[in-house]
Amino acid sequence: MSNSNTLYITNSLTKTKELFTPITPGYVGLYVCGPTVSGESHLGHARPYITYDVVNRYLQHLGYKVRYVRNITDAGHFEEEGREAEDKMAKKSALEKLEPMELATKYSRRFHWGMKLFNCLEPTIEPTATGHIVEQIEMIKDIMAKGFAYEKNGSVYFNVKKYAENYAYGELSGRGLDNLLENTRNLDGQSEKEDAVDFALWKAAPPEHIQRWASPWGEGFPGWHIECSAMACKYLGAEFDIHAGGMDLLFPHHESEIAQSTVVNGKAPVRYWMHNNMITIDGKKMGKSYNNVITLTDLFAGTHPILQQAYHPMVVRFYILQTHYRSTLDFGNEALQASEKGLRKLIGANELLKKLTFTENISTKNAELDAKVQKLVSEFAEFMNDDFSTAKVLANMFELATIINSLKDGIIKADELSSTTFSLLQTQFPIYFENILGLQSMEDNADNSKLDGVLQLLIAIRAEAKIKKDFATSDKVRNELLAVGIQLKDEKDGKVSYSFD
RNA sequence: GGUCCUGUAGCCGAGUGGCUAGGCAAAGCUCUGCAAAAGCUUCUACACCAGUUCGAAUCUGGUCGGGACCUCCA
Numbered sequence: 001m002s003n004s005n006t007l008y009i010t011n012s013l014t015k016t017k018e019l020f021t022p023i024t025p026g027y028v029g030l031y032v033c034g035p036t037v038s039g040e041s042h043l044g045h046a047r048p049y050i051t052y053d054v055v056n057r058y059l060q061h062l063g064y065k066v067r068y069v070r071n072i073t074d075a076g077h078f079e080e081e082g083r084e085a086e087d088k089m090a091k092k093s094a095l096e097k098l099e100p101m102e103l104a105t106k107y108s109r110r111f112h113w114g115m116k117l118f119n120c121l122e123p124t125i126e127p128t129a130t131g132h133i134v135e136q137i138e139m140i141k142d143i144m145a146k147g148f149a150y151e152k153n154g155s156v157y158f159n160v161k162k163y164a165e166n167y168a169y170g171e172l173s174g175r176g177l178d179n180l181l182e183n184t185r186n187l188d189g190q191s192e193k194e195d196a197v198d199f200a201l202w203k204a205a206p207p208e209h210i211q212r213w214a215s216p217w218g219e220g221f222p223g224w225h226i227e228c229s230a231m232a233c234k235y236l237g238a239e240f241d242i243h244a245g246g247m248d249l250l251f252p253h254h255e256s257e258i259a260q261s262t263v264v265n266g267k268a269p270v271r272y273w274m275h276n277n278m279i280t281i282d283g284k285k286m287g288k289s290y291n292n293v294i295t296l297t298d299l300f301a302g303t304h305p306i307l308q309q310a311y312h313p314m315v316v317r318f319y320i321l322q323t324h325y326r327s328t329l330d331f332g333n334e335a336l337q338a339s340e341k342g343l344r345k346l347i348g349a350n351e352l353l354k355k356l357t358f359t360e361n362i363s364t365k366n367a368e369l370d371a372k373v374q375k376l377v378s379e380f381a382e383f384m385n386d387d388f389s390t391a392k393v394l395a396n397m398f399e400l401a402t403i404i405n406s407l408k409d410g411i412i413k414a415d416e417l418s419s420t421t422f423s424l425l426q427t428q429f430p431i432y433f434e435n436i437l438g439l440q441s442m443e444d445n446a447d448n449s450k451l452d453g454v455l456q457l458l459i460a461i462r463a464e465a466k467i468k469k470d471f472a473t474s475d476k477v478r479n480e481l482l483a484v485g486i487q488l489k490d491e492k493d494g495k496v497s498y499s500f501d
Numbered sequence: 502g503g504u505c506c507u508g509u510a511g512c513c514g515a516g517u518g519g520c521u522a523g524g525c526a527a528a529g530c531u532c533u534g535c536a537a538a539a540g541c542u543u544c545u546a547c548a549c550c551a552g553u554u555c556g557a558a559u560c561u562g563g564u565c566g567g568g569a570c571c572u573c574c575a
Binding site for chain 1: 502503504505506507511512513514515516517522523524525526532533534535536537538539540541567568569570571572573574575
């Protein structure tokens with residue numbers, strides 16, 4: 001499409017909106033930091049993966065062939081200074097009496113289950129950390145050979161000071177080395193690291209450690225930044241287009257990735273860094289340390305104490321897209337409930353629109369309305385091109401929903417619009433709503449033809465009752481259906497439609 | 502403590518110097534046997550104090566509040 005050269009992305013590296021130009025015309029390499037599968041997927045996971053799902057979808061819409069790599073972190077991470085070294089995979093495994101791989105498999109499946117419900121397209125490559133131990137070791141060897149890492153007691157550390165002498169360090173996080181040295185100096189006790197700012201590339205495994213691999217430095221496991229560098233490099237090359245993830249990964253994770261890859265490849269790995277903001281609950285970031293994590297299972301079932309009701313995955317998706325991805329998103333029942341109603345309205349409008357037909361009649365053209373619709377529709381692309389402003393696209397859709405409803409009720413006659421505008425609306429609205437924003441019906445996809453037959457019967461019975469002014473019966477049909485979640489809607493033209501909760 | 506972000510009507514939120522964002526809630530009206538749905542109308546806010554400017558929610562400085570990162574985290 002012609003819009004492919006006008007996409008602007010806020011690059012975290014430069015903190016500015018930049019025109020997106022792929023390294024190879026027509027192709028985009030997209031790397032998204034995936035989940036650590038040592039535990040249940042939660043609401044926090046919804047944000048980045050829905051955000052970058054829309055990015056992926058939009059890039060494809062623009063005609064790009066996207067290689068979308070999203071890793072699964074299934075190797076143990078140890079924690080840095082100031083805390084006891086600890087492997088999340090191993091610890092959780094012991095707790096659940098599972099092999100680390102059983103644990104990883106279990107939660108990977110749970111993650112995929114959630115992503116499917118959110119209607120997220122699958123990444124084209126989904127590499128695991130444990131499946132790329134060899135690549136990680138090779139990369140570490142390379143970094144050592146180039147003199148930017150050293151071994152201590154079977155562990156290997158990256159020499160940040162030396163790196164900073166040769167390359168620009170801290171560009172992404174805006175953290176200078178001096179600043180870091182100052183802030184970490186007193187935290188560091190008797191570390192085997194030469195410098196507090198250094199980070200581990202490989203960690204020697206203590207005897208009780210379950211996940212362990214042979215390496216040139218003895219048995220151990222990889223550090224927590226090297227996997228992304230190794231896998232991104234393997235599948236997307238030494239330099240690729242977009243690397244995305246949560247803002248909490250900015251430092252030290254992504255900063256370290258840049259350092260590792262730069263040493264190995266002699267150039268910065270990523271053209272555009274994208275970072276989504278966090279989801280907060282009562283103004284506080286959701287996180288394990290805050291004890292306010294809402295798992296996807298709880299979210300969809302409404303079983304978390306903070307939840308007043310269950311929320312459909314589509315409602316969550318919609319809610320997330322109503323806010324720009326770089327802003328924090330505060331979670332609350334009231335907001336979610338508002339989203340549910342709003343989404344319902346848009347889904348209804350989208351379905352209605354598909355059924356509308358344009359017939360040239362006698363209506364005089366409404367130039368003002370025509371221009372308005374033209375503008376609202378053409379802004380879809382404009383807004384998406386402006387750093388994926390999904391919130392604005394949705395705002396326009398709400399305005400169009402009113403027009404669509406009016407068309408349906410005959411308040412506006414279809415041919416008040418020009419036929420080109422009408423068909424523009426009819427084609428573009430669903431493309432953006434379904435294909436790009438990835439929003440879809442909340443109804444079960446079960447075959448509803450039998451249910452429809454039953455409902456048509458009830459609608460007919462109610463209609464007969466109404467003719468006889470037997471309102472007790474007609475209201476009973478309506479109210480009992482409503483009680484089981486089916487709402488009858490009397491339309492302007494006397495027809496009756498229905499919708500499900 | 503260091504680095505950075507942020508403070509918008511009852512709630513959620515867009516906003517990148519001048520022109521009604523949008524949604525939900527609330528109120529009134531139209532339609533309806535009554536409702537619901539739908540449509541129309543109303544509610545016009547930018548933490549505070551200075552400054553720049555013809556003009557600021559938007560830029561600058563300060564004050565107060567909230568948050569993130571510096572530890573695993575999306």
